[in-house]
Every structure is written in C-alpha cells, then in structure tokens.
Amino acid sequence: MSSSNLRQPDPAYKDRNGFREHSALLDKDHPDDVTLRNHRFAQYILTQKGHYLPSPDALRELGATKSQPVETIDSINEKIKDLQEQHVRDLENLFAFQAAEYRQEMRDHQACYDDSAYMDIDASYPDQVAFRDALEDLEKEMRQMGRFKRDMDDGLSMLRYTHLKTLTQLNAKRNALRIRESQARKDRDAQFPQTIEEYHQITDRDVELRVARFLTSTATEQEKMMDEFGWPYRYVQPLLTIYKSNVGPLSAIRLFMTISEQLGTFSGGIQR
Template sequence: MSLPPQKSAKDLAQDRERSSSLDKHRAAMFVLTQKDRPIPSLQEMKDDLAKDDLTSIKDRIVTAKTDHKSNLERMYAAHAEEYLDDQRLRRESREEYARQPDSSSRLAEWSEKRDPLSVDHHYLFALGTTITNERLRHTAHLYQLELTRKDIETRIDEERRRRDAQFPLSLAEFQAKPRDIQIRIATWLSADNIKKERMMNEFGWVWRQTKSLAWEYGTNEEFKTGILRLLETLDSRDPRKKPI
C-alpha cells in the first residue's frame, strides 16, 4: 500500500482552514443541540426576583458550576458520538473498497483519498480545544460572579457597620445590637458627661439620638441594672481589672 503524497503548503493551509471551520461548526451545533436550558416558570421568576442580592448571586454561582459540569459531560458525549459515527463510516467505506475486484489498489486509493480531518488525532485535538475553551469561559464567568459576590458582601458589611454604629433610639434597637455595640452604649450610659462628650465625638452621635435611651437608663431600674450587670461581666473578664 502506497503512502499518501506529501501535501503542499497551500494544501496544508486549506486543511487548517477546514479544520477551523469544522471546529466552529461543531461548537455552534453543540450550543444549538446541547446547551438547552429549561425556561423557568412564572413562579420561579417571581421567587428569583424576591431574593436579596447576596442570595441571588450565590445561587447564580451554584448554577454556573452545575451548568459547567453538565456542559463538560455533554461535550464528551457529543465528541464520542461523532467519533464513533465517523469510525463506522470509515469502516463501511473501507469494506466497500475491499469488496472491489482489485481490492489492493482500491484500498490504496481509499487511503490516499481519506479525509485528513477524520484521523484520530484531529478528534483528540478538537476535543481538547473544546474542553479548554469551555473551561476558560467558565473560569472567566465564575470570576466575574465571585467579584460581584465580594462587592455585595463588602457593601452589606459596610451597611451593617454603619447601622450598628448608630446610637439606638429605643430599647428594642439596643437589644438588637451586637454585644460589642451594646457594651459601647452601656459604657456611654454609665459614663460622666466629659467621657460621654468624647465618645459622641468619636462615634458621630448627637444628643437628640441619645435622649430616649438616656431617659430609659435614668427611669427604668430594670434596664439600668441590666446595663451595670453587662459592664460588670466585662470587668470580670478583663484580667487587668481583677483585684491583686
């Protein structure tokens, strides 16, 4: 059996162009036939709109990872199916040539005319290219989603810190504050006027914000007792304030 003739630079360039066109066609067909996604119901869309920003972006990250895994599985399956179909056609073509009276020369002709795009190494290269492109696409998409998640978390933390730093206007607001903020407020309530003024300047409080809770501290014995007990608990945990 004779070897296929050497190809010219022009022929090789045409092969590369055909290979590129085939890869683009394969990618387009994959999108059309494999990347279908179910259309969400009206209730699902309403539920999605009702989510807060952080929950929504976290769900999108989970969905992106799930879709990426599904895409890879479908890509491997699609390439395997295409490869097996091509192998079947090649086998049938070879068998047809082998049935001819002058089978030896026919097989040599078949070998020379065989489409270079159908050889095994092309499928391996095409599969590797497709998988690499999908992983790059997924990585870029996931990176943007993670950046968005980080921005949302940063914004939420800043909003929480600003909200927590505000002086509570009622007992309910005081009780809803984190413990460190409660201790800060308790310290202010039990302080003298000089220290109160210094703390107000430090934390950006104004007198009108403090009036309601200061009145509670001065008239509500239960609340005042709770404040003093909170500060005593803090003192008992500070070794610098324990008696020698």
C-alpha cells in the first residue's frame, strides 16, 4: 500500500498522541454514532482481553509471597517476542470482529422493507420529496459505509497505539540494561591486579587470561592492550614490576599461558 493511500494525521491533533479529544464528535449530525462505536468496541475488548480480577485480599497475599523477578536482556527479549505474537493474534481477532459487524449491518439493511418503490412521489408535496431524498441519502450512506470505515480505523489505531506504547517501554528498558552491562564490562575490563595475591583471587577466567597475556607480551603489545582496556600505566606497573623482577613466584602465570595457548584459547587473538 502506497503512503498516499494511508490515512494521514490531522495537524489539529499534533502533540495529542494522534487521537482526537474525547469530546470531539466525528459526525455532528449523528452524535450517537460515537457512543455506539465506543460501546461496541468496549464490549469487544472485555470479551477478548478481559480477565478475572482477584479480590483485594488475594492481591495482597500475592504481593507478599511472590517477589518480582529480576529483568535481564534475555527476559525482555522474550517479553517483546510474546508481545509481538500477541499483537498479531489481537489484529486477527479485531479484523474478524469488524468483518462480522460489517456483515451483520449489511444484512440488517437488506432486511429493511423499502416501500418507496410503491409510492407515487408528488413533487408538489415537500414532505414526500424530503422522504424520498432521505431514503436515497440512506442508501448512499450504506453503500459508502463512511461511519463504519472510521470505526474500523479508530479501532485499529487504538490497538496499535496500545501495542506500540508497551513495546516502546520494553525497548527503553532493554536499552538501559545494555548500557548498564556495557559499562559494567568496561569497568571489569579496566580492573588490573596490583599484587600476585590479587591475581590469584581473580574469579573471571577471561580476566585472568587477559592479565597473564599482558604480563607475557612484548612492550608494544602491552601498550596496545593498555589502550584497548583502559589500563593506566600506574595500574599495571606494580604487578609488571613484580613479574619482571621475581619470575619465580609468578612462574604459574607462564605455565597458565602455555597451557591456554596450547588449548587454543588465544587462537583468535586477545580474548575478552
């Protein structure tokens, strides 16, 4: 569908989330259309999306016994996947509901008894002419279905807005977690043991390998690693000095490096 065929937003509703004010009527000549539309759509939402509401005591008990799980990037990705799948089902249900509404309305119109064909309209009687014109206008309105099209567009817009609002919130949470994890990784990479005891206390194997690789590298490679991981010279100097002046206590580092390289740990270069 080309962009020219899409319903464009009205500039009058800018900064209002794309929706009309609740008091603005679509058709001033038929104000009840909005009320009927809202009632039908509310009944549809209650039928499709409604849930049993627990009692206040049950809610308090639920809140006291179950703690909120910690959100992670993986858990948010799963929520986004579930949300998108649910949105597809919601669209399918909405279109089926709207099609059934349209079909029923057309059947009701076809079942109406139109006696105008058996009437002799006398143009000299304004009431008869007005009656005939009203019937023609009704028939034209039913063929065009302008009100029904607006109802369909509004129902779809509200459903899409609710979906995108929830999706935006989940994306914001995921981005915040990614930034937090990235910063934590940078902080972890920037850490460097000051003594051999601190080196042996490292629990992260990647960090342990990285420090060992640094100590056994050439001066040029060490400079590159300091730039890459944000290690100031004053951070690496104490352990580097110990390593150079007293290889004996640090012989385990060389052995650790040899075994790691034999296993291919560093086959792809410096590992994070």
